Amino acid sequence: MTTSPAPVLSVQGLTTELRTERGRFNAVDGVSFDLWPGEVLGIVGESGCGKSMTALSILGLVPQPPGRVVAGRVLFEGRDLLQLPERELQRIRGAKIAMIFQEPMTSLNPVFTVGEQILETLRQHERLGRRAARDRAIELLAKVGIPSPAERLESYPHELSGGMRQRVMIAIALACNPKVLLADEPTTALDVTIQAQILDLLERLQAELGMAVVLITHDLGIVAEFAHRVLVMYAGRVIEEGPVEAIFEAPAHPYTRGLLESLPDPESDRERLQVIPGSVPQLGELGPGCRFAPRCALAGPACRQADPPLARAGARAVACFRAELATPPVERVA
Ligand SMILES: Nc1ncnc2c1ncn2[C@@H]1O[C@H](COP(=O)(O)OP(=O)(O)OP(=O)(O)O)[C@@H](O)[C@H]1O
Ligand SMILES: [Mg+2]
Numbered sequence: 001m002t003t004s005p006a007p008v009l010s011v012q013g014l015t016t017e018l019r020t021e022r023g024r025f026n027a028v029d030g031v032s033f034d035l036w037p038g039e040v041l042g043i044v045g046e047s048g049c050g051k052s053m054t055a056l057s058i059l060g061l062v063p064q065p066p067g068r069v070v071a072g073r074v075l076f077e078g079r080d081l082l083q084l085p086e087r088e089l090q091r092i093r094g095a096k097i098a099m100i101f102q103e104p105m106t107s108l109n110p111v112f113t114v115g116e117q118i119l120e121t122l123r124q125h126e127r128l129g130r131r132a133a134r135d136r137a138i139e140l141l142a143k144v145g146i147p148s149p150a151e152r153l154e155s156y157p158h159e160l161s162g163g164m165r166q167r168v169m170i171a172i173a174l175a176c177n178p179k180v181l182l183a184d185e186p187t188t189a190l191d192v193t194i195q196a197q198i199l200d201l202l203e204r205l206q207a208e209l210g211m212a213v214v215l216i217t218h219d220l221g222i223v224a225e226f227a228h229r230v231l232v233m234y235a236g237r238v239i240e241e242g243p244v245e246a247i248f249e250a251p252a253h254p255y256t257r258g259l260l261e262s263l264p265d266p267e268s269d270r271e272r273l274q275v276i277p278g279s280v281p282q283l284g285e286l287g288p289g290c291r292f293a294p295r296c297a298l299a300g301p302a303c304r305q306a307d308p309p310l311a312r313a314g315a316r317a318v319a320c321f322r323a324e325l326a327t328p329p330v331e332r333v334a
Contacts, residue, residue: 007034007075008212009058009097009180014072016050016057019065025286027053027067029236032310035180040206040213042227042244044220044259048280050236051216055182059099060089076180095125098178100169102185108157114141114168115153118175125176140171145201163194167201174205181206184216199226220263224248229315232256235280235291242316252318255292290320298322 016028028050035041043051056062057069060081074081076097081089093099108117118137122128128136134153141149144167157165166186173181183202187195203226206213215227223230223244230247232240232255240253251257258276278295289304290296296303302321310319 005037008037009035009214010073010075011035011054011058012073012075014054014057014074015070016053016062016067017070018053018067026070026236028057031072031233031236031238033231033238033241035212035214037179037212038206038210039229040203040215040227042223042230043214043216043233044218044223044230045233046259046280047218049233051218051233052184054233055099055184055214055216058182059093059097060084060086061093091125094121094173095176096178097180097182098173098176099182099184100166100173100186102188108165108168110157112156113153114155114157114160117168118153118172121172121175136175137171140175141168143174143205144168144171145197146171161194162190163198166190166194166198170198170201170205174209177209178211181211181213182216183213185218186215187222188217188219202226220259232259235286237291237319238310238317239292239319240317241310246316252316252323253292253320254296254298254322258295292320296322 011034012032014028014031015026018025018027031050031054033041043054045051053062053067056067057072058074058081060069062069069082072082076092081092084092108114112120115134115137118140119133122133122136126133126136137153138149141152146152146164146167152160152164157168160168166189170186181202186202187198190198199222202213202215205211215222217223227244229242230240230244231238232247232253234255240247240251240256247256248260251260255276262276276295281291281294287304289306290299290308293299293303300322308319308321310317
């Protein structure tokens with residue numbers, strides 16, 4: 001008999017409030033998901049929908065003020081990370097749960113060499129002698145495809161290209177063999193060819209090390225290529241969830257459909273011009289109905305009266321009164 005595996009990370013009802021001059025609102029509003037061992041879970045949505053805030057909330061890194069996690073649980077190895085004292089959280093963060101961010105946010109420290117920065121992470125989390133730590137640092141740089149790794153230990157960040165710097169960030173993230181990697185727009189700051197190289201690297205390392213990855217991106221093309229499952233967020237909420245193939249084949253939420261229609265068409269050289277009209281609402285100004293209703297071509301009176309709950313059907317979930325959940329695919333006869 002096989003027992004079904006437990007999720008490595010289980011996020012339940014995560015809610016993060018922001019207090020700004022514009023008022024008080026939940027930048028993350030009741031977000032729930034399970035992350036399974038070895039999976040790549042994409043989180044996608046337009047700018048401002050709460051993707052980064054979700055990652056920061058999981059790790060206890062929400063800037064306070066203006067933010068505060070006000071509800072929810074983040075279960076990891078039998079404990080709720082939201083209840084842990086900062087000291088305990090520090091032991092997990094960067095070690096068992098590692099993160100890489102879009103470069104401008106957490107670029108490397110310019111005054112320390114690459115080697116010093118990797119060794120610092122190893123020193124914080126692992127008991128290694130000097131020699132062993134240096135060997136491990138070289139091994140890590142080699143693993144992320146940095147040529148002449150021993151020499152690169154002496155380099156300062158400004159001596160490296162953007163792509164190489166991001167490889168160093170990945171080496172640091174992997175230093176302690178994390179179970180979970182949170183990657184927030186890990187390639188947005190890079191040009192397209194380098195982007196593809198870094199994503200291929202992440203994919204290879206993910207398979208090799210068997211870690212689970214949360215890949216945050218505004219780019220559905222990246223999700224299509226690298227994620228197994230996807231959460232679509234809109235205005236702080238998860239509005240659709242499911243296996244990537246199923247969602248691309250038959251998106252159930254009008255917002256997801258809109259995102260897919262705005263993707264460039266691989267069959268033609270031109271970008272598709274279909275773009276979702278309007279923009280993400282200011283979260284201070286939400287009415288009682290569906291948050292997407294003001295932009296939705298299908299919205300009816302019910303959609304303006306109540307916020308649709310996330311309804312599950314098998315591996316998929318959608319929060320829409322108008323969605324017709326895709327029926328199970330008909331078996332193809334050869
Ligand atoms: N430090 C902050 N102060 C005030 N508001 C903030 C702060 N950080 C984020 N917000 C707001 O919280 C909401 C969610 O932001 P978040 O950064 O999580 O979005 P995102 O989905 O990661 O967007 P992007 O794709 O642009 O990275 C937005 O309305 C944003 O304006
Ligand atoms: Mg972000």
